[in-house]
Amino acid sequence: MRLLVLGGTQFLSRAVAAEAVRRGHDVVCANRGQSGTVPPGVTTVRWDRDQPAPAELTDGDPYDAVVDVARTPSHVRRALAAVPNAHWVFVSTISVYADHGDPAGPGEGRLLPEVTEDLDPMASLENYGGMKVACERLVLEAVPSAAVVRPGLIVGPGDPSGRFAYWARRSTATGDVLAPGRPQDLVQVVDVRDLAAWVVGLAEHRAGGTYDGIAPERPFADLLAACLPDARLVWVDQEFLQAEGVEPWSGPDSIPLWLPRPEYDGMLAHDAGPALEAGLEPRPVDATTRDTRAWLDADPAARITGITTEREAELLARWRAQP
Structure with a gap:
């Protein structure tokens, strides 16, 4: 298979390129060359996607498949115009859903309004999710066959977000560790290498469909037990954390992976069944x-x-000092 990976220098797109090379495919990565290095064994084409595709990208043998992780509609339009006849695997996000309390899955009524302009994706979730909705539609309407993958929280080596790394850093802890929220709250993660292997498989088989690209949900207590097997988890409720100014999800003042409930009950509790049936093979969280x-x-x-260990100790002391 001759595979075009749009990107190839960071996290998921790099893992996709590496996995495709490992399987013996002819891999071309198109990128600006400013965000990292491509894996060994790929051919690189320089392309700033604010500009038309260079002739080097389209000269030569046709591509069998394209993998794109873009979040900007104009970038997707230019790529579709350059490579209109290949099978596409477009990597979207669960942030396309309008209601994160509802994990019910794909459906137009549950998606954010699409944003067809090129806006700042970091300015709001509506910008990011809405542009991904538009990108999905562009792909599905333009090419003869395509798959759309909507990952949740992607984790593993190389993760630029640092969220799962917060817990991995503490994995050898033997003392008290603050566990946010309730033990039964559901969470989901997917290893970047497992997601990449599945994306390459979808390209190999020219598989179609729209999937939530996520491993099965599990109670937060089970995930943290796998991450920190020797720690003593001290569960602290969200009302206390919010009153203390602790942020959810990510950032320097946050406890990563914790989400307020019930408004985010569905964000990390999507149905993994269709993805598993389509070939996704998640590895254990402890690995x-x-x-x-x-x-x-x-x-x-x-x-x-995430918060420092000093801040964590302070919070635990204040939690225990409550009447």
């Missing part, structure tokens, strides 16, 4: 934790988000 910890130990520049 992802071990490999993420090894990456953190080997790369001093690896990002970790």
